[in-house]
Amino acid sequence: MGKSELLKGTTETLILQLLTERPMYGYELIQTARERSHGFFDWKEGALYPCLHRLEGDGLIAGEWQVAKESKPRKYYTLTQAGRQAVTERTGELKSFIQALNLLLAQA
Amino acid sequence: MGKSELLKGTTETLILQLLTERPMYGYELIQTARERSHGFFDWKEGALYPCLHRLEGDGLIAGEWQVAKESKPRKYYTLTQAGRQAVTERTGELKSFIQALNLLLAQA
């Protein structure tokens, strides 16, 4: 019943989408998604970090450690070439999904 | 990557939504969802029947066998009182979900 089941399958695509704007690190992705969605997407670390590792393993993003003096070490992720291609496909799927949902939610 | 992960969590709500129109049996729900969504929702029996049993176990729908002479026995499902209440809540969640998705998919 919880909405956690609804989130399944959306996290990877939304991460890719966010990374089209600029490189971001994990914690930053969590905060940005939460703010943009007015709190709806509140990714847990147990979901996000494995997700990032998966995307990196699939060659869609690349992580790079950056150590600044004022903050803790952060791992910034950037879209790869394959990643830029994947975003288009995946957001397309998501939009089809939304359209299909709307078709079934529309009162007959 | 497959869209099957996207479907997770939507099936129960969409079944309830369809049953607001009229009582339906399992096979009919599969066909109706497929037609309405232009093929996007193509529920498998291995997902649908357990889902119906779950909803019945939760007291949201009630199944009743109907044996006609021209067709095979069909199990028609009807929304219970609790079910009618649940539809509103769950479709509300789904719509919030869609809104949140659109917020993150909107190009900044």
Added chain:
DNA sequence: TTGACATACATCACATTGCGATGTATAATG
């Protein structure tokens, strides 16, 4: 100074749910 909290990474057991395979059985169709 000390305790609490936010930041920032990570892993793991567990729960949920959809898929494919398989099974049973009847009706319709070529």
Added chain:
DNA sequence: CATTATACATCGCAATGTGATGTATGTCAA
């Protein structure tokens, strides 16, 4: 007569989010 559609059902498997837990540092107020 064989194939396909109808109509129910169950089961092992795969995928993914949650909560708990761990480590470590920075910040801020009491």
